[in-house]
Amino acid sequence: MWRARAGVPSAWWRGRLAAAGAIITDAEAAILSKRARSMFERDLEQTPANFRALTPLSFLAWAAAAYPEKTAVVHGPHRFSYRDLESRCRRLASALAGRGVGPGDTVSVMAPNGPALLEAHYGVPMTGAVLNALNFRLDADTIAFILAHAESKVLMTDREFAPVIKKALGTLKRQLAVVDIDDPLAPERGERLGDTDYESFLAAGDPAFSWTPPANEWNAITLNYTSGTTGNPKGVVCHHRGAFLNALGNALVMRFGPETVYLWTLPMFHCNGWSHTWAVTAAGGTHVCVRRPEPTLVFPAIKANRVTNMCGAPVVLNMLIHAPDDVKVRFDHTVEVATGGAAPPSPVIAAMERMGFRVTHLYGLTETFGPASVCAWQRDWDDLGLEEKATKMSRQGVRYPTVAELMVADPQTLAPVPADGKTMGEVLLRGNTVMKGYLKNGRATADAFAGGWFHTGDLGVMHPDGYMEVKDRSKDVIISGGENISSLEVEEVLYRHPRVMEAAVVAKPDEKWGETPCAFVTLKAEWEGNVRAEEIVAWCREHMASFKIPRTVVFGALPKTSTGKIQKFVLRERAKEL
């Protein structure tokens, strides 16, 4: 009845049902809509007045309405207000649409943190297309593989990466529209590969471009390739619904608000900056960009912009701690820093606190839009000593309020392990901030979602206080004489050694024991060449059960992936040859 009155198009109902992944005919819609049930369903359908697909794009429209004059983006000497940011994003969407980009297409971006990549998080999905942010440390072959697999229609690429992109485009067997990002702050500017540059591209777009919100919140918004340690990378397809919810989850957990000044030390290409590309906007905060998380850029940016929040892998924290003293510009406020991946060891926490940072430990994966759990602070930890605090803080914690369920369980039977802090199981998650699945890889998707839970591949324990702790990647566990050894646990002990900067422990094949732990250790610069393997083993003997002690200790630099993760498969190969 109201449809006639209100002039709502009849196609609208179809759009709604499409939210369940289906296209239905008018006739079907008519039948379905009549099967109403209780009095709470009669004449109480979803309508354009009370239902809208969830999308993080709405946060930009909101921030531009609520804080039009506020600084949205800082990039070196450049400043954009939220009004500017929104019109730049509309221009981008308009220009892309002009190149034929629309729903279901992919737009790839090869860029460091900066306005172009941030704007792509809004401008690309405004056309209905999917953003594929590329890891700029990848090699040409992998990039060519991704551009082909993702069926990218447009590539926007920072001139710094012209050499590798040129090679990748040479490998790719088809033409691609290329837009050069010509950032004046780039340290090097390689040759132009496209027929236009980013600012000219924007200038040709319409700042009042009327974009259509996604018809369906289950539509894809981004495609992020995981940096697999072996084989081809997998394309993680994320949806508007999850991006909206994880942005709100971050804002709530990290307490973002209009006074938040967020420093981009985490790469935006890394699962969309853990959804912070949208979360900071949802709070009306300010994005401060740096092309690289180098201490010489980070410390002055903190002081100049009075940064309140930042994120980074432990390697970034290490870089800040070990920066030369003259680089460490002092600031007189506290900066909240969220870290993920490996647990922050107590010396790292202590060193960060001395410099004015407060560390929070997050846990998540590309498949979960970034953070899915947080080591939430408990008031009774205030009175603990640093070591005890660090032990509490090193855990992966409790789920985000926006995650439905998290458990440590047997991945086959789905029976949760006892909350004894000892029994190992796989970390399993479910909820609305889990990916749609892997692109063109139904098999991997089915495996990841077996039993109706997302299998993280991480092994952990559940503590009696309900805090989850990751002990290892399932493939990183060392089995020695039938005993499981968590490589992470051994690494934590090594990290606490005052002369150790970094450490990684892998399995070394052993005739007698099956496997034994083998430690690869990087010493702090001032101690290089001055520590013997025996000292490391003696330290381990003091701090762990004897079967866990590394039988082999190797000193030197550790091989890393382009996102800074230690490449254990390389170390495993080395260990075999020792």
Next chain:
Amino acid sequence: MWRARAGVPSAWWRGRLAAAGAIITDAEAAILSKRARSMFERDLEQTPANFRALTPLSFLAWAAAAYPEKTAVVHGPHRFSYRDLESRCRRLASALAGRGVGPGDTVSVMAPNGPALLEAHYGVPMTGAVLNALNFRLDADTIAFILAHAESKVLMTDREFAPVIKKALGTLKRQLAVVDIDDPLAPERGERLGDTDYESFLAAGDPAFSWTPPANEWNAITLNYTSGTTGNPKGVVCHHRGAFLNALGNALVMRFGPETVYLWTLPMFHCNGWSHTWAVTAAGGTHVCVRRPEPTLVFPAIKANRVTNMCGAPVVLNMLIHAPDDVKVRFDHTVEVATGGAAPPSPVIAAMERMGFRVTHLYGLTETFGPASVCAWQRDWDDLGLEEKATKMSRQGVRYPTVAELMVADPQTLAPVPADGKTMGEVLLRGNTVMKGYLKNGRATADAFAGGWFHTGDLGVMHPDGYMEVKDRSKDVIISGGENISSLEVEEVLYRHPRVMEAAVVAKPDEKWGETPCAFVTLKAEWEGNVRAEEIVAWCREHMASFKIPRTVVFGALPKTSTGKIQKFVLRERAKEL
């Protein structure tokens, strides 16, 4: 494919499609699920791993997991931890299920703020039923109407209200299961009307009751009757999706976190405490209950619990300001207080600030789960004088980040008014925090959602800075000599008069002008009988255009609804007779 592997029930797909308001057969589901489109849709369906109906019930499960020992509820000398609260809510759900309560049923609650009503916000929907919180100031006839219209299956009722409930039950023509809430803090405890009391009812329930999350986030969660000024009240049906989202919206806008201590000065029956019943839990904060927002209870509760946040209609602020000095216990921290309804006049803001409160102005309706817009603070207001600040702050502001759109427009053509701060239009909203509609009232629902927007019935203007300001309820506008006069605007001037405590302006029929403004004024106690109508008129002449000046001024107390709203229809009748 994964379905077979993962053992997901085939009925699951049906449940998902039901999210669009429909029940479909297996055969239909099979057809629909195959109509996949782009590569971003293939093998990337919603599954139990990555999709869950949004519901605020998940916040309680989360808080009990993250902060089990933390104080969730304070009620006089009583304290419940989040673990307690969750098990009490499960008990309630279990006990209700034992009485046959399930999906689509209604449970009514007549109670002041306290554990029982808060728990009902979780325990009732845990059974799939719908919570109908009753305004405890209503008369027996209206309550009987509501119980009949809502088809309530169970009524939980505080013994303080036994007399009115007994009368209502006498009027009602059918039997109803009644549970007496026997609060030891109740000032009066009337006769028992049911066969059990609340605590015994809980004790018989199962603390480990396994409740099922709603199959569909569009399911009804609450039913709130608006206190209509004429005719029967309308039943506003709210959904799980909107309750989840507005709880997050509140938490984000009000900056709730685990250290939040929220004082319940706002009645929980008032659109579910503006969704704060769920928002405080979503942040892991503490609910501090008071049965009435009386200054003798409020001030000591603030100090004893170090309250950080509270809400209240302007009448509550007035009560606090005008409390005797010996009641105003001093506290040494700032309390954030959100107010809604009428704009806070500058003397109220100033007086509240002097006592240690910081006032924020919200706007919303029962139909929008409470707040839909906030007068968000802008940094450049810091330097303004109090009057200018108050002018800025008195506006209804910008939409919540969780509201899709808000505009001031012609309700027929939907053309937005110019943002000139002058042109009046109706305030229209749309998004996911708008009700499903009015129960058993398709006509009213259709009217409210005409054109795909929710019509608030409020008239307002849009300022050049994008801030919306409500000028009047459409029916409260006075049309004098063809000119529209905003009764609110005249009232604001009256409120600023140093001897005026409250004022309301309505239309008085006039042969020559059609209507003229008629002012009803309550003087401050110390000035009663000592101010003449001429003084008020002279004050108005200084502060407004002459056609807006009230031709008639009447002194005395103002008639109010049970929620503290001034009953203008009563005043209109009086004005006619003058």
